[in-house]
Amino acid sequence: MAITERNGPAPAMVEQIPTRRVSSMGRSVRRRRRTIAFLFLLPALAVNLLVIGGPGASSLYYAFTDWNGFTSPEFTGFANAARLAGDADFWNAIGHNFIYMVFFLSVPLVMGLAGAFMLSRIRRGVTLFRVLFFIPYLIASVVNAQIWKNLLDPVSGLAPQLNEFGIHALDNIYFFGDSDLSLLSVAFVDNWHFWGFLVVLFVAAMQGVDGSRFEAARIDGANAWQEFWHVALPGIRPTLMFAVMMISLWSLLAFDYAYALTGGGPAGSSDLVSLLVNRTAFGSLEAGYAAFIALAMSALGAAFLVIFAIIRRNEDETN
Numbered sequence: 219m220a221i222t223e224r225n226g227p228a229p230a231m232v233e234q235i236p237t238r239r240v241s242s243m244g245r246s247v248r249r250r251r252r253t254i255a256f257l258f259l260l261p262a263l264a265v266n267l268l269v270i271g272g273p274g275a276s277s278l279y280y281a282f283t284d285w286n287g288f289t290s291p292e293f294t295g296f297a298n299a300a301r302l303a304g305d306a307d308f309w310n311a312i313g314h315n316f317i318y319m320v321f322f323l324s325v326p327l328v329m330g331l332a333g334a335f336m337l338s339r340i341r342r343g344v345t346l347f348r349v350l351f352f353i354p355y356l357i358a359s360v361v362n363a364q365i366w367k368n369l370l371d372p373v374s375g376l377a378p379q380l381n382e383f384g385i386h387a388l389d390n391i392y393f394f395g396d397s398d399l400s401l402l403s404v405a406f407v408d409n410w411h412f413w414g415f416l417v418v419l420f421v422a423a424m425q426g427v428d429g430s431r432f433e434a435a436r437i438d439g440a441n442a443w444q445e446f447w448h449v450a451l452p453g454i455r456p457t458l459m460f461a462v463m464m465i466s467l468w469s470l471l472a473f474d475y476a477y478a479l480t481g482g483g484p485a486g487s488s489d490l491v492s493l494l495v496n497r498t499a500f501g502s503l504e505a506g507y508a509a510f511i512a513l514a515m516s517a518l519g520a521a522f523l524v525i526f527a528i529i530r531r532n533e534d535e536t537n
Contacts, residue, residue: 277513278509280505281512282506302510307486308491311490314401314489318469318472321405321409322468329416329417330415330417330461331446333416334421334423334424335420335424335442335450337417338421348421351414353414354410359411362407363474363475366407370388370393398487400480411475420458424453455533470518476493477496491511495512495515
C-alpha cells in the first residue's frame with residue numbers, strides 16, 4: 219500500500235509536462251505567425267507613413283502658421299484657433315455637416331437595411347439585384363452629379379417633360395438654386411449613389427446569420443417585421459456598428475457632390491467644411507488657416523473613433 223501511495227501521483231506529473239510544452243509551443247507558433255504577418259505588412263506601412271504621415275506631419279506644423287502656400291510660413295501659435303472659434307463660415311459649414319450626418323444615419327441606413335432584408339428573403343436573382351443596386355456606387359461622383367443636375371434643371375430637365383403630360387409638380391422648383399432646398403437636394407443625390415453600397419454590405423452580413431434562427435422564428439409564428447427586428451438586426455450588429463461609424467466619419471469629409479452640384483451655394487446654404495478648406499487654401503491662399511480647419515476636423519473624427527471604440531469594448535465585455 220505504501221508503495222502504491224508513493225507512486226500514485228507520478229502519472230499526474232507525467233501528464234502535466236507535455237501539456238505545458240504543448241501550450242508553450244502553441245504560444246511560440248502564434249508569436250511567429252504574428253511576426254511574419256507584421257513583416258509582410260511592413261512595406262505597406264512604410265509607404266503609408268511616407269505618403270500620408272509625411273504630409274500629415276507637415277500640415278500639423280502649417281496649422282500653427284500664417285502661410286499662403288508659396289512663401290515661407292510664419293509661426294503664429296494659436297492665432298488660427300482663435301480665428302476659428304469666431305469664424306461664422308466655419309460654424310455654418312460644420313452645422314451642415316451634422317445635418318448631412320443625421321440624414322445619412324437615417325434615410326440611406328434605413329433604406330439599406332430594408333433593401334438588404336428583402337433581398338435576403340428571395341431565392342432567385344439575388345446577384346442581379348446586387349449588381350443593379352451597386353452600379354450607382356461604381357459611377358464617378360461627377361458623372362452622377364451631372365446626370366441629376368440635368369434631370370432636376372427646371373428649364374431643360376424633367377419638369378418640362380412632365381408638363382407635356384399635364385404634370386406640374388416640379389414647376390419652378392430650383393433644387394440646387396434655392397437656399398432652402400440646396401443642402402437636402404445634394405444629400406438626396408448623394409443618397410442615390412450611396413445606399414446601394416449599404417444594401418450589398420448588409421446582404422452579405424445577413425447571409426452570415428445562422429439560418430436556423432430564422433426557421434425557429436417562423437416556427438414560433440414570427441412575421442417578417444419580427445424576423446427582421448429580433449433575428450436579422452441583432453445578427454448583423456457588428457456590421458451595423460461599422461456602417462454607423464463609417465457614415466459618421468464620411469459625413470465629416472463629404473465634398474464631391476456638394477462641390478459638383480452647388481459649390482456650397484447659394485449664399486453658403488449647402489456649404490460643408492471640406493468646401494471651406496478648399497476655398498480657404500486655394501481661393502483665399504490661406505493655407506495655414508485651412509490646415510488648422512482640417513486639423514480640427516481630424517480631431518473631431520478621432521473623437522468619434524474613440525467613442526465607437528468605447529462602445530464596442532463595452533459591448534464585448536457585456537457579451
